[in-house]
Every structure is written in structure tokens, then in C-alpha cells.
Amino acid sequence: MNDATLREIMRRDDRFLGRAMKIRFFPIAPDRAEGTRIYDVNGRSYLDFTASWAVANVGYGHQRVKESLIRQWERLSCCSLTSVFQATSISLAERLVELVPGDFAKKVWFGLSGSDANDCVAKMLPMASGRPRMLSFMGAYHGQTMGSLSLSGHSAQAKFLGLPNVVKVPYPYCYRCPFGKVPSGCGLFCLTFIEDYVFKTVCPPEDTAAVIVEAVQSDGGDVVPPAGYLQALEALCKKHGIYLVLDEVKIGFGRTGKFFGFQHEGVVPDAVVMGKPMAGGFPMSAVVARQEILDAGTATHLLTVAGHPVGCAASLATIDAVLDEGLLENAALVGAYLRKGLQELKQRHPLIGDVRGRGLILGVELVKDPGSKQPATGETAKVVYRAFELGLLVYYVGIHSNVLELTPPLTLTKEEAEEGLAVLDQALAEVAEGRVADEKIKEFAGW
Numbered sequence: 001m002n003d004a005t006l007r008e009i010m011r012r013d014d015r016f017l018g019r020a021m022k023i024r025f026f027p028i029a030p031d032r033a034e035g036t037r038i039y040d041v042n043g044r045s046y047l048d049f050t051a052s053w054a055v056a057n058v059g060y061g062h063q064r065v066k067e068s069l070i071r072q073w074e075r076l077s078c079c080s081l082t083s084v085f086q087a088t089s090i091s092l093a094e095r096l097v098e099l100v101p102g103d104f105a106k107k108v109w110f111g112l113s114g115s116d117a118n119d120c121v122a123k124m125l126p127m128a129s130g131r132p133r134m135l136s137f138m139g140a141y142h143g144q145t146m147g148s149l150s151l152s153g154h155s156a157q158a159k160f161l162g163l164p165n166v167v168k169v170p171y172p173y174c175y176r177c178p179f180g181k182v183p184s185g186c187g188l189f190c191l192t193f194i195e196d197y198v199f200k201t202v203c204p205p206e207d208t209a210a211v212i213v214e215a216v217q218s219d220g221g222d223v224v225p226p227a228g229y230l231q232a233l234e235a236l237c238k239k240h241g242i243y244l245v246l247d248e249v250k251i252g253f254g255r256t257g258k259f260f261g262f263q264h265e266g267v268v269p270d271a272v273v274m275g276k277p278m279a280g281g282f283p284m285s286a287v288v289a290r291q292e293i294l295d296a297g298t299a300t301h302l303l304t305v306a307g308h309p310v311g312c313a314a315s316l317a318t319i320d321a322v323l324d325e326g327l328l329e330n331a332a333l334v335g336a337y338l339r340k341g342l343q344e345l346k347q348r349h350p351l352i353g354d355v356r357g358r359g360l361i362l363g364v365e366l367v368k369d370p371g372s373k374q375p376a377t378g379e380t381a382k383v384v385y386r387a388f389e390l391g392l393l394v395y396y397v398g399i400h401s402n403v404l405e406l407t408p409p410l411t412l413t414k415e416e417a418e419e420g421l422a423v424l425d426q427a428l429a430e431v432a433e434g435r436v437a438d439e440k441i442k443e444f445a446g447w
């Protein structure tokens with residue numbers, strides 16, 4: 001913080017970059033990155049448990065992705081897939097159709113961000129079904145554009161009214177069940193609630209095009225639904241002829257230990273949304289859906305440079321890296337190891353109320369005390385800040401801003417997991433002892 005170069009970069013950032021695009025947790029100015037490490041402008045190294053919000057699944061600067069991207073750039077640096085036939089982009093579409101389960105005809109739509117891909121869902125599902133309504137979940141984060149923010153149920157999007165056709169229901173957040181139930185005896189009451197109350201009142205099923213859901217509700221607090229929930233939701237959708245859409249933007253491409261997060265539950269969605277890590281860091285998104293959904297209208301949701309050949313080449317290499325380099329296995333193995341370490345920290349730190357996750361998406365919910373479960377929001381911001389000072393990058397999420405989120409590159413080793421755990425251990429202890437001043441986080445409001 002005393003460093004003049006960093007201060008000058010921060011001053012220019014404050015002067016020229018709008019606050020609308022910022023969630024800042026600590027003062028880092030990255031200069032370069034490699035694998036699981038980020039180096040700041042002073043050459044200081046950080047172990048990255050964020051992967052830049054779950055983008056760098058294959059690690060930073062992956063060689064295979066880099067070569068593929070450069071090769072494509074040298075051959076054809078850009079084109080607009082809207083109006084040409086481009087083989088690399090089609091190859092990626094073919095690959096994605098193969099990867100997404102479902103024994104029916106599927107097609108692909110390409111975009112640039114998770115948000116515009118969820119806008120595709122917001123437009124095309126009602127158009128394809130002839131039904132106007134959509135159902136989504138409280139706590140869900142689907143993006144910041146108008147369609148995707150309308151589908152979202154996160155406090156980050158509540159500043160805008162959004163579209164009126166979306167009804168939101170509680171997600172199965174069992175640690176804080178909104179119905180006051182406990183998982184062992186609830187009989188998935190939150191699903192009964194949809195069928196017996198929501199469908200009978202504000203959201204008639206015959207008017208409902210689709211349900212959109214995250215298999216791990218990530219920005220809502222890294223909440224994992226109880227076993228059987230997604231299958232029961234799928235059955236409910238089938239019963240009423242409603243499309244099931246899985247938003248895999250954050251957890252797809254291997255993060256949970258399977259290529260898609262919903263594959264842990266064996267469901268077969270009608271549409272799958274992907275983004276963030278799919279092109280190894282290059283901005284790109286996609287929707288893979290039943291053919292009738294993406295063929296429902298011509299030129300109804302198109303972006304000039306979507307399906308960019310360079311992004312598609314990078315994505316093909318990213319898929320190969322995830323599948324051929326053992327990243328699914330590593331995410332499962334190191335994820336379980338990290339989770340066990342976090343459970344051990346929970347024994348020693350009363351600040352930790354819950355540890356949850358799947359593979360290498362892990363959430364650590366901090367509470368004032370385990371009995372009341374009162375969210376420890378300020379403490380969470382301080383732990384994140386102190387971890388940064390100690391050389392570990394980690395962000396927080398959650399509707400109460402009190403969940404440490406661990407989404408490292410899927411190349412993380414057990415030794416690196418240990419390194420991160422040691423930092424979290426120290427940061428949690430120092431925050432609990434009141435040794436991290438309020439002053440430190442004053443400029444860093446997070447979200």
C-alpha cells in the first residue's frame with residue numbers, strides 16, 4: 001500500500017474507471033500470472049484461490065490454450081459468425097453438443113459473457129414454448145444485463161426492477177432454510193411449495209416456459225442443494241412440460257470434479273448455459289439447448305463478434321486441457337483435501353459456521369456464533385483482506401456477504417491447498433482476536 005506505483009495505478013483507476021463495474025476487496029494491481037500464481041506490479045506473488053471469479057480453471061497462461069489461440073489469430077483474426085460459415089466455431093459447437101448429455105437434437109448459441117448467454121435464455125425459452133413466464137431462485141446470480149438480471153435473485157441485481165415475467169422462489173439453502181425446516185425431515189418442502197403454492201397462485205405451470213437453476217448456487221453463498229433435489233426439480237418440470245435450464249457459467253468446465261456440475265445428480269437439462277472458464281480466459285459464453293429452442297426465431301439474439309474464431313480455438317484447447325490433463329480428477333481430489341482442511345479449521349474457529357461445496361468450489365460461511373448463525377459480514381471482509389496481506393487471494397460471496405469463496409485453478413496441488421489453509425488459519429485467528437483494524441477495509445466495500 002505504501003508503494004508509489006500501486007498508489008498511482010489506484011489513483012488512475014479511481015479517476016477513469018466507473019464504479020458500476022467494480023467489486024473491490026483489497027488493493028491488488030496484477031502485472032502477470034502463471035498457473036495458480038498472480039504477481040503484482042511490485043513482483044509480489046499471491047496464491048490465487050479466486051481464479052479471477054472461476055475463470056482460470058486451467059490456470060493462467062496455459063500453453064496449449066495460448067498456442068491454439070495464436071494459431072487461430074494468425075490465420076483468421078476475426079469474423080462475424082452472424083454472416084459467415086466458420087469451421088473452427090462449428091467444431092466447438094459440435095464438441096459442446098457431444099459434451100452436454102441428452103439424447104435429442106441440440107444446437108449452440110455463442111456469446112461473450114455469462115450475462116448475455118442468460119439473456120438468450122430469457123428471450124428464447126418463452127419464444128420457443130409460447131409461454132411467457134419464467135421461474136428462478138432467490139440468491140441466484142445469472143448476470144447484469146436486463147434479461148439475466150431479471151432472472152437473478154441476488155441482492156446485487158435488486159437495485160433494478162427487471163422484467164415482470166419472472167417469479168422467484170427460495171433455493172434449498174439448508175443451513176438457513178427459509179421455511180425453518182431441517183434437511184433430514186423436510187421431504188424437500190421447498191419443492192412442494194413451488195407446486196402447491198407458487199404454481200397455484202402467481203405462476204401457473206401452463207404459462208411457465210422454464211425453470212433456471214444453478215447446480216451449486218455460487219454467488220448466493222456456494223450453496224449445494226441436498227441430494228435428490230435437482231432430480232425432483234427435473235421431474236416437476238417434466239410433469240408440467242416446463243423446460244429445465246442449468247446455469248453452469250461458474251461451475252462448468254470441470255470445477256466440481258465432473259465436466260458439468262449437474263452431472264453429479266444425473267439430470268438432463270433442456271438447456272445449459274456456460275461462460276467464464278470456457279475459453280481459458282478469453283471472453284466467451286454459450287448456450288447448448290434443444291434444437292427447437294435455439295431455432296425458435298432467426299436473428300433474435302445475436303452479437304457481432306460472438307463465436308469469435310479465436311475464442312472458439314481457445315475453448316477447444318481448454319476442453320482438451322480439462323479432459324486430457326486430469327483436471328476433473330484433480331478438482332475432485334484436491335477439492336476433497338481442501339474441504340477436509342476447512343472442516344478442521346471449523347473445529348478451531350467458532351467464526352466458521354458452515355463448510356460446503358463440491359470439488360474446487362468451496363464456501364466457508366462465517367457467523368458471529370454458531371448458535372445464532374448471525375452473519376459475520378465485517379469479519380468476512382477482514383479475513384479476505386488479511387489473507388491478501390499474507391499472500392492468498394480469496395473473495396467472498398453470499399446474500400449476507402459472509403461466505404469465503406474458494407475457486408482456485410483446477411491445477412491446484414495439495415501443497416498449495418496446505419499453503420492456502422495456513423493463511424486462512426492465521427487470518428481467521430487474527431480477525432477473531434480483533435487484530436485487523438476496521439480502517440483497513442474502509443475503502444473496500446466488496447459487495
Ligand SMILES: Cc1ncc(COP(=O)(O)O)c(C=O)c1O
Nearest residue numbers: 113114115141142143247249250
Ligand atoms: C452462475 C453465473 N451465471 C452468470 C454469471 C454472469 O456471468 P458474466 O459476469 O460473465 O456476465 C455469473 C457471474 O458471476 C454466474 O456466477
